[in-house]
Amino acid sequence: MKPVVLLMSGVGLFWGLLVVPAQYFLQGEWTYLYSGTAALLCLVPAIVTLLWIRWSTKTDPQQMPIVVLGATGIRLFGVLLAAFLLLQSVPVFRQEPGFLYWLIVFYLFTLALEMYLLVSGHSQTNGSV
Numbered sequence: 001m002k003p004v005v006l007l008m009s010g011v012g013l014f015w016g017l018l019v020v021p022a023q024y025f026l027q028g029e030w031t032y033l034y035s036g037t038a039a040l041l042c043l044v045p046a047i048v049t050l051l052w053i054r055w056s057t058k059t060d061p062q063q064m065p066i067v068v069l070g071a072t073g074i075r076l077f078g079v080l081l082a083a084f085l086l087l088q089s090v091p092v093f094r095q096e097p098g099f100l101y102w103l104i105v106f107y108l109f110t111l112a113l114e115m116y117l118l119v120s121g122h123s124q125t126n127g128s129v
Contacts, residue, residue, distance in 0.1 A: 003054065003117045004047055010113050011046075011106070015039045018105070028098050037093075038102035041082050045075040046110040053118060068118065072111070079107055 015035060023031040049071035057064045083103055086093050093099045 034099040035102045038106045042106040042110040045078040049075045
């Protein structure tokens with residue numbers, strides 16, 4: 001459960017450090033809404049796939065590369081589908097182009113943080129560097 005807490009706090013801290021300067025410099029009307037939605041949209045699938053990867057590699061650690069690749073595809077599909085549905089059904093997300101930029105930034109950050117947590121957790125459990 002510790003990696004999930006680290007993932008959530010990392011994304012929350014990244015959001016807090018990024019959104020205040022962005023609101024100040026970009027003067028976007030919907031900065032908090034776009035960035036918060038993008039952060040949550042990327043965080044939820046990242047938590048699910050992180051738990052799934054950690055659970056599935058406990059039984060057979062040799063399958064970690066295959067499971068990570070599959071989880072990345074599932075997460076990408078889930079985030080893109082949810083973003084598409086938001087853009088089509090909620091008019092406020094079409095008013096400014098900023099939502100897609102926030103989505104790309106948070107997707108890449110959550111992906112990098114999740115991979116770091118997986119690799120560092122995997123190497124600690126195996127006792128290797």
